[in-house]
Amino acid sequence: MPNDATGAREYVKRVQADITEEARRRRASNPTLMVQEQEINQAWTRSAPSAAAVGRDAVSPAEVTEHVAHLLGCVDDLSLIHVDAPVGKRRGVRQVKGAIRLLTRWYLRYLANQISAFNHFLVDFLRSAEQRIARLEGDARAAEIMGEFVDPVPEADPVLGRAVADQLSECEGPVAVLSCGSGQIVSALVEAGVTAHGVDDSVDAVSDGVDEGLDLRAAAPLDHLSRIADGSLSGVVLTRFVERRGPVELTTLIDEALRCVAPSGRIVVAVADLGARSGPEAELLRGLGLSPQTWAHLLGKRGCVVEESELTGARVTTLVTARPQ
C-alpha cells in the first residue's frame, strides 16, 4: 500500500503539472480564452464593491510594488529638487543617492501601513461608538441586559399557530412572521394555503425549521422589515420578541410594518398577558412589551381598524389584528 500510495501521489503531481501546461497551451492556441478571463475578472470587479476590489488588489505584492513606484513618481513630481539632479560623479555618492531613494520608498510603504492601521482603528472606534450610543437608549439596554437573566420567550404553540392562520387565511400575497422561532406559525400558515416566511435572529431555531422545509431566514426582525418594499406584504405577524422591546422600538416597528403591508393587508400581534409575569421576570422586564389595549391604541392612532380576539389554552392570551385604512 505505501508503494501504491507513492505511485498515486506521483501520478497526481504529474497531472498537476499537466493541467498547468494544458492551460498554457490553450491560452497560446486560443487567445480568446485570455480575453474571456479578463472579461470575467472585469465583470466581478463591477459586481464587487469598490472597497473590496481595492482591498484585494492591495494584498497582491506585485501590485503593491507597482503602487509604491507610482506614488514615488508622484512624490518626485511634487519635489522641489528633481530626483535626477546631478550629485557628483563619484561612485559612492551615487550609491548614497540610491540608498536614500530606497529609504524613501520604504518610508512611503510605512506611511501607507500607518494609514491602513489608522483606518482600522477608525472603523473599530466608530463601531464601538455606535454600540455605546445604542446602549444609551434605555429600552435597548434593558432588553439586552435583562434578557440575559430570564428565560427566552417560548416558541408559539399549536393553538396560537391555528389562530393566526385563521386571521390571515384570506391573504393572497406573502406574509412575514417576525420572531418565528423554529416556524410553528409559518407552518400553520402554509398548511392553510398562505405563502409565508419567517424571520428570527436565532440561527439555531431557524435551522431547525429550515430542515423541515419551511422558508425561515436568520435576521434581526426590524432589519428584515426595513429591507422590504412598500406595500409588498399582505400580512405581518409580530410575536415573541415584541414582549422584550420597549415602547420606542415598538412604535418604530409598527410604522415599518404598516409601510410594508398592502392597503388590503393585515398586521397581527400575538400578545401575552404581561400581568402573568412573576418573580424576577416581573421586575427585570418591567416596561418591556405592551398590553393588548396599548397595541390597539397605537395601531388605532395610525388609522387602522383594530380587533382584539381572546385565545384560550395558549400562553398568548390575545391576538390584536389591525387593517390599515
Added chain:
Amino acid sequence: MSRRPVVHQFIPSLARRDAVGFHTFAVDEILRGLGAESTIYTAHINSETKDRARHYRQHARDPSPDLIVYQASIGSPMADYVMGRSEPLMLNYHNMTPPEFFYGWDSTLGAELDRGRRQLAGLCHRASVAVADSEFNARDLAELKPARVEVIPVLTDDALLPVDGPPAPRAVRDRSAPTVLFVGRLAPNKCQHDLLAAMAVLRQRIPGAELVLVGSSSAERYEQSLREFAAELGIADSVRFEGSVSATDLGSWYRSADVFVCLSEHEGFCVPILEAMAWGLPVIAFDAAAVPDTVAGAGVVLEDKSAGVVASAIERVVSDELLRQHLVELGSARAEELRASVVRPRFRDFFLELLKSGEIRR
C-alpha cells in the same frame, strides 16, 4: 486524595454545527473523561446550548479554575476578560481570517476580525501553551511568540462522515453533466466568485456542468454580488445556492457530486475538504494558507486559479478515471488520519500531560 482539576473553556460563539463549536464540545467530553470538572463559557447563549454552557459574565462569580482554555477564531470582549484573569491559560487557535478580506463587504465583521487579531497577540503573551490545528496556524502564531505551540488537528464531527467507511471509487455518473461541489460559508476569503468564473469557462467545454454551493452567508453583500456575477456570466441556471443544509442533506451532496473544488485564499484548516475525502469525492484545491497542509498531497493542488486553469483541472478529474481512483484512495486515507476517533487520543494525551504537569495550578 487530590481534588479533581477544574477546567473552564471559553468560546465567543457556541453552536454544535459549527466546526469550532463541535470541537469545543468534544474537548469538554475529553476533559470530563479525564476526571476534570469542565465548564464551557460563551458570549451568546441560545436554546441549543443553554444546558451545556454558561454566559461568560457569570464566570466571575464561579470558583476559580485550574486552567482556562480559550478557543480563538474571532474577536470578542470575552478575550479581554480572559486576558484579565490570573489562571493559567491554554490557547486553542483555529485561525482568524485577515480583516482585509471583509472590509469592502462587511466593515463590522472586518473590524471584529481586526480586533480579534490584536487580541490574539495579548492571548499569546498570556498563554502558557498554545495548540494550533494546522502547521499553517502554528506558523501564524509563531510570529506572536507564544511560550509553546503544539499542532493537533481540530476534532471533527464523525457523524457527518459515512458510517461504513469511505465509499469505493466510482466513475462520474454523466460526463456531460458533472456536479462541482463546494461547502463553506459564502465569504470573500473562500472566493466562491472564483468558482463562478471557472464555471463560466467550464460550461463552454461541458455545457451540462453544474455548481453547487452549500453554506450560509457570512456577508450578505458578498452573496448578492455572487448572484449578480452568476447572472452576468450567464450561468445563473447552473449554479445552486443551497444555503445551510442538514447533516443528511450534506451527506447527499457529498455522495452525488463528482468533484469538490476549494479556491479559498484563506483557511485555517478547511474541514469540508476532509469531509469530501471521507465521502470518496476527488478534491481540487488552491494552494493557499492551511489548505495544502490539510490536503497533504491527497488532492490536486493548483498554484494558479485563473478560470481556464481551474476549468482544465475539473475537466481532467472528470475524464481521467485513473486520476479519480488515485484521488479517492489517497483522500480516504487522509480523511482516516484526521478522523476524530484518531485525533481524540492525541488531545487526551495532551490534556493528561498538561493536567499532571506544573503548568497548571493545583
